[in-house]
Amino acid sequence: MGRVLFKIQKKSEQAMPYSLTDLDAMTLEAAQALPFEDRDRLLDLIIAAGRGQSTDVVSYRTGLYSDYFEEDLTRMLKVKAIKVLCRGTTSSGFDGVPVGENDQEQYRAAFRHVKTHLDAGNTSFSRVVTLIVFLTNMDNWSLLNEVYREFIPVPPCRAVIGTTGLAQKPLAIEIVECIAYRVAE
Incomplete structure (x- = not known):
């Protein structure tokens, strides 16, 4: 190495x-x-x-x-790393109503909510190591990737899973799990 x-x-x-x-x-x-x-x-x-x-082949990616x-x-x-977990984050506001007029706006809102959690945990998207996302419309893969790139500078391992519905309609995204790290003072 x-x-x-x-x-x-x-x-x-x-x-x-x-x-x-x-x-x-x-x-x-x-x-x-x-x-x-x-x-x-x-x-x-x-x-x-x-x-x-695991491979340099990117034909399916x-x-x-x-x-x-x-x-x-x-x-x-050794560096006193602490794991920070964010789970079940959607685009819903404090009133429970989804934020955004379309799926792309909902994606941005969900990632903003995760950013708020990461900030509160004294970490950032650059320290995210894994992400699991549920989408209600997998045809919006390119829209998700566009928003993803806005928030995440270095891509972690991730899974994006299509689902027929989330906790309430018209939610389009749930960031089921986001794991990041920070260092203890």
């Missing part, structure tokens, strides 16, 4: 490079004693290294995603 480096600027020190190889060589205590900013940047490297594709996420629990423990 190659060394993936980044620079950490300390107030009174020169930049220090850290890599996953460096993290692997550290004891649990030494890694957990690193400043928050260092552990936070290492988490980004752990997530990037965990994303993978039409969306952006990675095939799998390999959760490295040892590395996650």
Whole structure:
């Protein structure tokens, strides 16, 4: 595995490079004693290294995603990573009424709601490692991908499942599960 480096600027020190190889060589205590900013940047490297594709063949793929996420629990423990779960998110507003006049607007509303949850959990879409989505109209695959790209900079592994209906009509989307990570203070 190659060394993936980044620079950490300390107030009174020169930049220090850290890599996953460096993290692997550290004891649990030494890694957990690193400043928050260092552990936070290492988490980004752990997530990037965990994303993978089982094959280079893309003949059947039409969306952006990675095939799998390999959760490295040892590395996650070393940087004090915390799992943040968002489940059952739809496009409904606080009044229970779906937001949006069409499916694409509902997709955006659902992703905005997930963003609100991720923000509250001190994480972001860049740290999402898996996503499961139910759609009532699979013919809107390209619309979903368009909205998906607006919110998610690095595609996690995901599943999009067609369904004949959701909890209430006229809901068009439910983000059934979204798993992200953050670093404990």
